Amino acid sequence: MAKRSAPEVNAGSMADIAFLLLIFFLVTTTIETDSGISRKLPPWQPEEVEPPVIKQRNIFTVLVNSNNQLLVEDEEMELSELKEAAVEFLDNGAGTGDEACSFCQGAKDPNSSVNPQKAIISLVNNRGTEYGTYIAVQNELVAAYNQLRDREAQRMYGMTFTQMEKNYNDPNYNGNKDVLKEKIDVITNMIPQKLSEAEPTS
């Protein structure tokens, strides 16, 4: 008896099936990841705690009203000027003795902050403030901190702070991460992000 070969299965429609699946996944794919401004909230304190006494000169108040207008240190200000004003405040470095700031390049105004470690930015917004404005203000203040940190990191380690953080979070970075972490810690200790948010006024 002649050996009969098995009939060949027609695979011509396989491509159609695969295309169908491919198009489905093409449509449902979202490759981009979310990004945003990360913050840490203060822990909840049920009873009223006496706030620590902070010298007025070390506080930089930013008020945002319900018409999205800014009042910075009792003066009206445009959003575009906020970053510069915040940098000026943080970098003032008028302290002497224990509070002296070795790296500040500011004007050493006796009515402004003594040291970036002592300086606090206080942000108060109204319940009617738009979220977009709030984010813009947050963004400018974070930008002010980053600008100072970049400057100091560049001076001390020849690399900007943002680049250092980027390298640290990069899993493919082939430098020494422990050394990098130490450097990042030094910079964050020099210029800590002290951004306080009060409960909104109504």
Added chain:
Amino acid sequence: MSKFKKKKSGDLPAISTASLPDIVFMLLFFFMVATVMRQNTLMVQNKLPFADQVEKLDKKDLIMYIYAGKPSKRYQAQYGTEARIQLNDKFASVEEVQQFIYAERESKREELIPYLTTALKVDEETNMGLVSDIKQELRKAEALKINYTTVVGDAQQNVE
């Protein structure tokens, strides 16, 4: 010997399409691996504000999403135009935020709980009153790591 002799013909042989499925499958697997399905259907308007000092949010399984904004057009007849919170697939009140956080924590492995981040996807026209209410609830629930999700761009565009 004639068995192995090729037939001589003038016309070109048809191009074999047998490898086409392989190529398509390769693409298919790429997209299957790269795909992240949208978790929630949006019921609120969600035009995110711009910012440029942003950090990337990796590890999508460690993020809890809270949406807020005006209800979308088709829900406005039912829910009005006042900004609302959306948790999972439904509108929620401020009090339900704590419950939501606890439920999310319950569904995660215990060692991952400290790394959970709350992503606030809030429409840029929302009033800060609602956002601070959410923040107060998050503080009560001890979900202190938050991220204001934004679109990368110049923050100046928010105020115009």
